[in-house]
Amino acid sequence: KMANETLKAQLGNAAWKLFHTILARYPDKPSQQERTTLEQYIRLFAQVYPCGDCARHFQGLLAKYPPQTGSRKTAAIWGCDIHNKVNDRLGKAQYDCTTILEDYDCGCGDDEKLKDD
Template sequence: KMGNATLRMELGRASWKLFHTILARYPDEPTGAQRDHLDTYIESFAQVYPCGDCARHFVKLLEKYPPQLNSRKNAAVWGCHIHNQVNKVLHHDIYDCATILEDYDCGCGADEESADY
């Protein structure tokens, strides 16, 4: 069986992958409803994140760095920056956010209608 530190890191990697991929698929020009859905999702994600210490820490980070949900690019860059705040605390490398949208291409192609935020 894997150790707890390894398990927590695996959970983190899987969670960040989905988190950044969702932000990279957020609409360029979101409607109010799409914005509300993503805002609720992020808030809930922080509240239900299974690692309690991580969740508490992330809720505080969200207060300090509120989600920027006026466009796809701003949302994705915001997500990259808040992940970098976690990286900083854990002494992990800081990620270059310049190509965040390309980095988290979900392979969903032109299927722009698939997600309803």
């Protein structure tokens, strides 16, 4: 069995990957329903995240820095900034958020164009 720290880091990598990719694919001009859905998703994510210590700290961060759901760009930058708060607490380097949308291209392109990958 792998060391607990390795497992916790792998879980973090996978969780952050999905988190940032969802934000990078969020609508440019979300409806009120889409905004509510994203906000709830993020808050529920913070409640079910399986590392209890992480979940508790992340809930504290959400209380201080509420999810920004007004547009794709603001949501993605908010997500990058909050991950940087976690990085800060763990003594990790700050991530450059200027190319966050390009960094988390999901490979799904514009669904309506039905392009091949």
